[in-house]
Amino acid sequence: MTPATTVTVAAAAAAETEPRPYRSPWASALGWQVTLFMGTQSTVYFILITWLPSIEQSAGLSAATAGFHQLLLNTAGIVGSLLTAALIHRARDQRAIAAVIAVLVAAGLVAEFAIPSLSTLWVCVIGLGTGGTISLALSLFALRSGHHRQAAELSGMAQAVGYLMAAAGPVLIGALHDATRSWSAALIVILALLAAQLVVSVLASRDRQIG
Helix, strand or coil, rough: HHHHHHHHHHHHHHHCCCCCCCHHHCCCCHHHHHHHHHHHHHHHHHHHHHHHHHHHHCCCCCCHHHHHHHHHHHHHHHHHHHHHHHHHHCCCCCCCHHHHHHHHHHHHHHHHCCHHHHHHHHHHHHHHHHHHHHHHHHHHHHHHHHHHHHHHHHHHHHHHHHHHHHHHHHHHHHHHHHHHCHHHHHHHHHHHHHHHHHHHHHHHHHCCCCC
């Protein structure tokens, strides 16, 4: 190998290891869409696993039944997560998936209040939706990034902001219930969160990258 060839090979190797420039997700609208999707879906889930048993007991269900429904919620969540993971890469983008799973949670929650006699079915519907949302939210860290370091930064950003939002959710809903002595206001707040989730998740699920 000639000295010139050696220099060329060394330069190529250095270029491959040189960090490729990429945009910070903190300065990207798409990065914030992914982050707010993570935050809204986490907040809804934390509220449900904290307060759904109390909501069901206020509708006349026994503590044992409400506890069993919590098991069903999480079991259905596993199924929803696996189904969503299997579908994510089959489509050009994930907007349809994002819309369906948000609607599943909202429809199940409304039905839980309207027809509590079928609550066993409704918690399964809610679980399918919440399981699907976390699967999609985590997948978007890589799908919306063009660089592995960018994906790591987006993951850190989305989870830091998202779980801070989620931690406040159950506390605020509990305070709202104490103030109103009813779960109706809480339902309105959760549905508003789901509407926001629908908007940001559809935006975040478009076929594009931060750059």
